[in-house]
Amino acid sequence: MITVNNLTKRYGPTLAVDNISFEVSKGEILGFLGPNGAGKSTTMKILTCYMPPDEGTATLDGLNTLEDSLKIREKIGYLPENTPLYQDMGVVDYLRFVAEVRKIPSSQRKKRIKETAHLCGLDKELGKHIGQLSKGYRQRVGLAQTLIHDPDILILDEPTTGLDPNQIIEIRSLIKDIGQEKTVILCSHILPEVQATCNRIIIIKEGRIVGSGTPEELASQAQGGGELVYITINGPQDKIQEQLAAQDNVLATRLLVSENGSHRFEVKSPKGVDIRESLFRMVVKNQWSLTELQRTPITLEDVFKQLTTEEN
Amino acid sequence: MNNIFAIFKKEFRSYFNSPIAYIFITAFLVFSGWLFFRGFFLIGEATMRPFFSILPWEFLFFVPAVTMRLWAEEKKLGTIELLMTFPLSDYEIVMGKFLAAFLFLTITVLLTATFPLTLFYLNKPDLGPIIGGYLGALLMGAAYLSIGLFISSLTENQIVAFIVSIFTCFALFIIGEQIVITALPSWLARIFTFLGLGAHFESIGRGVIDSRDLIYYVSVIVFFLFLNIRSVESRKWR
Numbered sequence: 015m016i017t018v019n020n021l022t023k024r025y026g027p028t029l030a031v032d033n034i035s036f037e038v039s040k041g042e043i044l045g046f047l048g049p050n051g052a053g054k055s056t057t058m059k060i061l062t063c064y065m066p067p068d069e070g071t072a073t074l075d076g077l078n079t080l081e082d083s084l085k086i087r088e089k090i091g092y093l094p095e096n097t098p099l100y101q102d103m104g105v106v107d108y109l110r111f112v113a114e115v116r117k118i119p120s121s122q123r124k125k126r127i128k129e130t131a132h133l134c135g136l137d138k139e140l141g142k143h144i145g146q147l148s149k150g151y152r153q154r155v156g157l158a159q160t161l162i163h164d165p166d167i168l169i170l171d172e173p174t175t176g177l178d179p180n181q182i183i184e185i186r187s188l189i190k191d192i193g194q195e196k197t198v199i200l201c202s203h204i205l206p207e208v209q210a211t212c213n214r215i216i217i218i219k220e221g222r223i224v225g226s227g228t229p230e231e232l233a234s235q236a237q238g239g240g241e242l243v244y245i246t247i248n249g250p251q252d253k254i255q256e257q258l259a260a261q262d263n264v265l266a267t268r269l270l271v272s273e274n275g276s277h278r279f280e281v282k283s284p285k286g287v288d289i290r291e292s293l294f295r296m297v298v299k300n301q302w303s304l305t306e307l308q309r310t311p312i313t314l315e316d317v318f319k320q321l322t323t324e325e326n
Numbered sequence: 327m328n329n330i331f332a333i334f335k336k337e338f339r340s341y342f343n344s345p346i347a348y349i350f351i352t353a354f355l356v357f358s359g360w361l362f363f364r365g366f367f368l369i370g371e372a373t374m375r376p377f378f379s380i381l382p383w384e385f386l387f388f389v390p391a392v393t394m395r396l397w398a399e400e401k402k403l404g405t406i407e408l409l410m411t412f413p414l415s416d417y418e419i420v421m422g423k424f425l426a427a428f429l430f431l432t433i434t435v436l437l438t439a440t441f442p443l444t445l446f447y448l449n450k451p452d453l454g455p456i457i458g459g460y461l462g463a464l465l466m467g468a469a470y471l472s473i474g475l476f477i478s479s480l481t482e483n484q485i486v487a488f489i490v491s492i493f494t495c496f497a498l499f500i501i502g503e504q505i506v507i508t509a510l511p512s513w514l515a516r517i518f519t520f521l522g523l524g525a526h527f528e529s530i531g532r533g534v535i536d537s538r539d540l541i542y543y544v545s546v547i548v549f550f551l552f553l554n555i556r557s558v559e560s561r562k563w564r
Contacts, residue, residue, distance in 0.1 A: 098404030114332040
């Protein structure tokens, strides 16, 4: 549905997007994840034909962004970053305007506005001015605007910024519902959001793709799979470290904190292997004291941190 | 065409969504009414000439107020990004905005028709110069609008758009003024006379509709609307 080939965009001397390629197939919700300023919004601006790329091509549904800009724009619903809206317009007036430029026949406009407003939970806000709405409802108006013409492709740039936790959950489940029939690209710098809604994730950093795959794939791709055990032991530091490393199934150890003779380690083990018992025995055998022992699978958060903060 | 109409409706309505329209119309009518009737009772002559001779100067300040927000606000709010990703061509958006501003200005100007009506009630003024004056006013107003609209597209600050538009219209207006023309070498004087926004207005205002004046105004309007389309497009090659 969406194919991006070697896309590059510069703003003066700054390279915003650096030779990225990816594909999104129909019915997929793709999470576009990256820290602020990684080039997410720039990529979206190119896909929505707001600006052309310096190099490379982007095709949506077989149409090129440079040659068939108008046709592509008809198929897309786009929510730009920060949800820009006309503050002095009424909600209905605004949706009617969008319905008009989206070429919804005038006989169906009323019905579509009602349906979309209902879908986005705006029934009671239709009579108000956009400027009077709270941030959460404005976000919904922005979302309604993207959905009104029932587009095949949805591009949402940080759709949940400024919402309270309940609203975030609502919007996410809304996106998930919509995403069953449509192709969605969801940009975000918030990891749980992408994790909760997307089938596939692309992580970008400084304009380049540094990781892509399903959440599970990413986790194993980045660290070769595995689990982390956090352990805090009172005892001599050198000896503990030595003993830990000597245990079976311990791939790596890392000292996290060291305070008053108490040392906290991060121990990496292969996926599916529980090393807590053997670690416990080791502590007992050496007559140290154990104050913490916790096992966690490697989360996407670890992957994200690793991919976006490390110098590669 | 439908697209132009959709933009046109949105822009036209947005004048009345805020107090802008009401303040503007009231201020314009009070201001021009005062200037007109003050002279009218002094001269005691049934003519609209004082009104039309002061109109270019009023437009200088009023017309940029009509256009200043049309692009600057879209840029400031970020709505321009949505607008430009709707399936509309840049030309349609520019035309829609221009026509909305033009209709708004036309309504404002036509509300001054109470002045000539007063004249007709009191006396028998010459109809030709009045119709010509209004026609010229609308053409000149449209030219100012196209300039103001273009300048609004260059900034996201409405005040900057307002002041730069006043200055640009002012410059284009005074190059045709007698005082400037006499100071120039004759070959330049002829060009400037033609380019000045005011002289054509005066000649239409006499009730003589010359095709050169019409062509002049239409060219100014087309030229600045074209620049506007290019400046909106410029996001693509910057």
